[in-house]
Amino acid sequence: MATTKRTTKSPPPQPAAEPAPCKPCNGTGSVAITVRVGRKHRPVGKQDGFCLNCFGTGTDPDS
Template sequence: MAASKTTTPPPVEPAKCPTCKGSGEISRAVHVGRKRRPVGQQTGICLTCLGSGEATD
């Protein structure tokens, strides 16, 4: 009996988060004062994937 070759499938890469594009971080505008004028940007973790960069189903 000949042994049949079994090949393992290549590892499947998880899908990237559509909100942060796989980086795990997202930028938000920072506003200050009563008139809420924008002063810059601040980065934080993506709340969709919680910083992992992988899409969740």
């Protein structure tokens, strides 16, 4: 009798897990910053700013 070669199947590759969205910017990469003007620094509106937690990527750096 001839010997047969037996191999084991490797498990199928797991799909890559999606990174969690950044909490301060909700995954957008930008946050609203209040604009203040005048001597009393009264708020007049909001301006889009760069998210300093994720540096604009939108993904949580801790995950």
